[in-house]
Amino acid sequence: MWGMARSRSTKPASLTGPKLREASPSKSRRPPLAGAVMRIELDRHRGALPFFQQIRAYIRDAVVEGSLAPGIRLPPERQLATMLGVSRATVMRAYQELVSDGLIEAAPSRGTVVARLDEKPEVGAPLPPGGDRSWMLGLPPLTVLGSDAGLLREIVGTLGRDDVISFATSAPPEDLIPVAEIGRALDEVLAEQGGRALSYCPVDGAPELRDVLVERMRAAGALASGDSVIVLSGSTQGLALASRVLVEPGDEVVVEAPTYIGTVQTFELGHARLIGVPVDADGIRTDALEDVLARRRIRLMVLQPNFHNPTGATLSPARRERVLWLARRYGVPILEDDAYGALYHDPPAPTSLKQLDRHGMVIYLSSFSKTLAPGLRVAFMCAPEPVVGRISLAKQFSDLNTNMLGQAVAARLLSSGGYDANLVRLRSAARDRMRLLLSELDRMPDVLERDLDPRGGLHVWCRLRVGDAQTAAASSAKAGVAILSGMAFYPRGMQGTAGRDRIRLSLPVSDSESIAEGSRRLQGALRHLPRRVEPRAARRLSVVV
Amino acid sequence: MWGMARSRSTKPASLTGPKLREASPSKSRRPPLAGAVMRIELDRHRGALPFFQQIRAYIRDAVVEGSLAPGIRLPPERQLATMLGVSRATVMRAYQELVSDGLIEAAPSRGTVVARLDEKPEVGAPLPPGGDRSWMLGLPPLTVLGSDAGLLREIVGTLGRDDVISFATSAPPEDLIPVAEIGRALDEVLAEQGGRALSYCPVDGAPELRDVLVERMRAAGALASGDSVIVLSGSTQGLALASRVLVEPGDEVVVEAPTYIGTVQTFELGHARLIGVPVDADGIRTDALEDVLARRRIRLMVLQPNFHNPTGATLSPARRERVLWLARRYGVPILEDDAYGALYHDPPAPTSLKQLDRHGMVIYLSSFSKTLAPGLRVAFMCAPEPVVGRISLAKQFSDLNTNMLGQAVAARLLSSGGYDANLVRLRSAARDRMRLLLSELDRMPDVLERDLDPRGGLHVWCRLRVGDAQTAAASSAKAGVAILSGMAFYPRGMQGTAGRDRIRLSLPVSDSESIAEGSRRLQGALRHLPRRVEPRAARRLSVVV
CATH class of the missing domain: 1.10.10.10 (Winged helix-like DNA-binding domain superfamily/Winged helix DNA-binding domain)
Known part of the structure; x- marks a missing residue:
């Protein structure tokens, strides 16, 4: 390399490449005219x-x-x-x-x-060593994702590690996934349909699944037609597609504060500006919501009225009516994320906003991940047809269609009654495990307290009386129990302050003995942290921009 | 409504709502100072x-x-x-x-x-009828998708319609999907793993599948490590995520012209600017590619070196070396879309760019949709680790992880040899069906001609001697045979001119008799179209911006 003749080019030298074409040298000041x-x-x-x-x-x-x-x-x-x-x-x-x-x-x-191609080098020669990796350094930044970008990935990564009891993941207990029935459904569909059961399917979903979903939504009293349901590859896809087709970069979106981590991250990745409205024991504070809707041009509200993740709160009936009224009054649609609504611990079942909505204001999103099996990756949206049409277009460019095996399983278990029978088991198990977890937590008032006892779902939102969220999570991890810092559940504008005194615990996916052992580890980890001194402002509810 | 008292507000009248708070009226010119x-x-x-x-x-x-x-x-x-x-x-x-x-x-x-909340209305009253649907009118436009936005959706929609023979879909024949083996793999994994087989899995994919993929990539001589493979939910997801994390809006991306419709649409949805470089019988024209790379700041090349969709061309060995050299010379990575490489009609297997790449320039994308079963929705990417890391983050916000059943099937069939045995059957069937289709097309030189006979894959790219692409597709559809207009395969800047004289035919997914009958219908449909008069410019190869 060192002895190489230098080319006239200022670009990396190259010696052997062919000249592709002779430039026409322009000798006169007026160059030749193009014939x-x-x-x-x-x-x-x-x-x-x-x-x-x-x-x-x-x-x-x-x-x-x-x-x-x-x-x-x-x-x-x-x-x-x-x-x-x-x-x-x-x-x-x-x-x-x-x-x-x-x-x-x-x-x-x-x-x-x-134009003269002064920049164009001759080509064909060996490249300078090491000079050819630089393209990776030029990758676009992903700064919008923030420091917790990999959090969901890490949470999922804790699953299946035998040395860690995870209070960090939201999933049904693995021993309650109806494996035998799922296996039977798969055998049936392959026997009946052969290769067609494994071919492409319409972007909007397998007809047999969409039909039964429409039927159930209607039976529940929701506005639903054949063109208002689309099958999705998990709720995450629903959030991702909604952030793409309902919201433009810079648009303002109301979320509960705190809210699901995936909601924060997905919409922030879509460059939405998230406005956090506080949640209390009766769900989102409609007075604060109203102020926000009146003052700002909000494009969308993303709400979890039932067994809210992470707080476990359920929206009161009066606030449900108010939220729907506000949606109409200000012309702001609601994306209702109802991942947990079916997991009420005791009857009666809560009502979804979608069931109450007579005016096409609600885009309903639910999933089989918490109620059947996460690995199926099947969820669905029920929404006004123009919305479904757009979601469908965006899905076409996202993954073309949802996997057929998962759809077949969901369709068959819904039709056979197996899904509902399994829900009864899941609810009862979730109730028992929740009681056990709450009673364990009650034994550690020196380190934790909470605002409410969840009536459904999988989460407990705790206030720390010692340490702060991040040290609590780190100490717990060292002690072999995974929990989530409360800070991750807030939109970007609030990160760094809100949730600093909070952790979220989820029911573990493995056996219930792990609740006792996990709680013991948790208490051991927190006990050594310094007592918290609260700044006055930290307990105030606030709207977060 | 008509007899209602008018409120002082200029907003829709409301009568019953509570006043939330009294504004402090400012009587003096200097308002009160905030204590x-x-x-x-x-x-x-x-x-x-x-x-x-x-x-x-x-x-x-x-x-x-x-x-x-x-x-x-x-x-x-x-x-x-x-x-x-x-x-x-x-x-x-x-x-x-x-x-x-x-x-x-x-x-x-x-x-x-x-700020005074002059805009804030009183709330609680009934809304004016019909006034609450307007939010849907305000949905962000999806104009970037262009007029063919729904095309892939429509193509997939033609599947399973008994009255239409589809030469429009790229998928393996349904009777060659190894249903029994897939069923056996499913039974095995459920029996062995129980609920864990249906739980969440790491974002990057099930370890058993990633391991066998890394092993095979290495055995083929490709650069691959444990962290350089990620499982995806179909190739479409790979294109979508690459367009998100490798390209920023406005960046220029080289594609072959023509290229896969999904590539055009996915990258245009990501606001990339596509530069089409012409393809001839030896694949992408490297002289034209070189000109483009030298003149412009290209961020990425998306190429299909093997059995290119739609033309069927395969990149010559000399051009492969040239393309890799150009990638290094100009620091532009290659996204190699190798959906069809395994479907060579006769040995030897073509070499992928990834196998030749010793410098981390190639992001390899392949899928089990064409080689096993589309309904599994399993594909994978093998790329330098920084790229996989970013793709993984973006996947987390797209669908969290790929479905577990599809991954289990792919992993088991790859390990058992069932996948390779099935490939042998698929290649032979594709070869036989392609021969049959080509011989049928040879009988209609009055209406169609072609530049090359594909040596693999599922597509034939035909030049029309009559009519134009859109009338040909419309007439064929009326005659009960689905084909694709060539115009959809070009980037936006070229749409309207390029491909106007082209149609793409794919091997049908159902039995081979349909090739003869479909061809008969096609000829019948085209025969009545007026003879084409070519403008001189239409046959010129051109770089398209």
Whole structure:
């Protein structure tokens, strides 16, 4: 390398590559005029491309193919316009686009010329060592994701580690996944349908699943038609697609504060501006919500009325009516994330906003991940048809369609009653495990307290009386129990303050003995942390922008 | 409604709602000064939020909660700065943010005051009928998707329609999907793993599948480590995530022209600017590619070197080396979409760019949709670790993880040899069906011709001698055979001209008799179209911006 002759180029030297074309050297101050351009034939038929685009395309091709060499002068705009029988503005526009393409350049006293490729090196030679990895350094930043970007990934990663009891994951207990029934459903569908059961399916979902979903939504009293249900690859996909098609970058979106981590991250990735509205024991504070809706142009509300993640709160009936009224009053739709509604611990079942909505204000999102099996990756949305149409288009470019096996399992268990029978078991197990967890937590009032006892779902939201959220999570991890810092559940504008005194505990996915052992480890880990001294402001409810 | 009393508000009338708070009427020209602000306590610990954010948050909360009523005057910046012991610039910044939040406003001679909520209506009353659906009219436009946005959805929708023979879908024949083996794999995994087989899995994929993929990539001579493989929910997801994390809006991306419809649509949805480089019988034209790379700042090349969709072309060995050299020379990575490489009709197997790449320039994407079963929705990417890390983060916000059943099937069939045995059957069937289709097409030289006979894959790219692409597709559909207009395979800048004389035919997914019958219908449909008169320019290869 060191003895190499230096090329005239300032770019990395190259010796062996062929010269692709000879540049026409321009000796005179007025470069040669392009004859080639004279031969442009415009397509004047109806439906043809606009003239400026045709002219641009012609010149572009000629430059790229080399019939217009660098330095060649193009005809003046007025002259070319006359030649082609178009307006001067048309030619001007074509030239402007070509300039911005870097293909031609306008210089005073020289006219418009084909750009010189001063930057173009000769090619074919060995590259300087190490110089070819730099493209990875130039990858676009993902800063919008924030410091907790990998959190969900890490949570899921704690599953299946035998040395850690995880109070960090929201999933049904693995021993309650109805494996035998799922296996039977799979056998049946393969026997009946053969290869068709494993082919592509419509973007909106397998008809057998959509039909039963529409039927159930209607039976529950919700507005639903054949075109208002779409099958999704997990609730996460629903949030991701909604953030794409319902919200434009910079739009303001109301979320509960705190809310599901995936909601925060997905919408912030879509460059939405999240407005956090506080939650109390009766769910989102409708007075604060009203203030926000009245003052700002909110595009969407993302709410979890039932067994809210992370607080466990359930929206009171009066507030449900209020939220729906506010949605209509201010013309702001609600994305109702109802991942946990079916997991009430005792009857009666809570009502979804969708069931109450008579005016098409609610986009309902639910999933089989918490009620059947997360690994199926099947969820669905029930929403006004224009919304479903857009979600469907976006899904086409996201994963084309949801996996067929998971859809077949869900459809068959819904139809057979197996799904509902399993829900009864799940509810009862969730209730028992929740009671056990709460009674364990009651034994550690020195380190933890809580605002409410959840009536459904999988989460307990605790206030720390010692340490802070991050040290608590770190100490717990060391002690072999995974919990989540409360700070991750708030939108970006609030991160760093809100949730600093909170942790979220989820029911573990493995056997219930692990609740006692996990609680013991947790208490051991927290006991050594210093007692918390609260700044006065920390307990105030606040709207977060 | 008509007899209702009119409220003073200019907003829709409301009668019954409670007044939430009384605004403090400002009688004097200088409104009352806010005492509440005096009580701001700044957190001065290390790691606390910046002072301006603390001040902003304090005032924001006070306004939203009502302790600072509309019209109340805030202290002048200098005065508040002195009170709090911070710089005036700090207070100024806090005030500026609050102004842009719409919470306070600065008016000459009045000082800075809490914003009046003139826009805020009273709430609680019935809404005007019909007035509450307008939010759907305000949905963000999806114009970037263009007129063919729903095309893939429609193509998939033609599957399973008994009255239509589809030459439009790329999928393995349904009768060659190894249903029995897939069923056996499912039974095994459920028996062995129980509920764990249906729980969440790591974002990057089930370890058993990733391990066998890494092993196979290495055995093929590709650069691959444990952290360089990620399982995806179909190739479409790979394209979608790559367009998100490798490309920023406005970046230029090279694609073959023509190329896969999903590539065009996915990257255009990500606001990339696609530069189409022409393809001939030896694959992408490297001379034209070189010109583009030398002149422009290209962020990524998306290429299909093997059995290119739609043309069927395979990149020649010399051009492969050239493409890799160009990638290094210009620091532009290659996303190699190898959906069809395993479907060569006769040995030897083609080499992927990834196998040749010794410098981390190739992001390899392949799928089990064409080689096993589309309904599994399992694909994978093998790429340098920084790329996989980013793709993994983006996948977390897209669908969290790929379905477990599909992953288990793929892992088991790869390990058992069942996958390879099935590939042998698929190749032979694809070869036989392709021969049959080509011989049928040879019988209609009056309406169709082609540039090359594909040596693998599922597609034939035909040039029309009659009509144009769109009328040909429409007439064929009427005759009961689905084909695709060539125009959809080009980037936006070229749409409307390129591909106007082209159609793509795919091998049908059902039995081979349908090839003869489908061809008969096609010929019947095309025969009546007027003979094509080619404008001279239409046959020229061109780089498309």
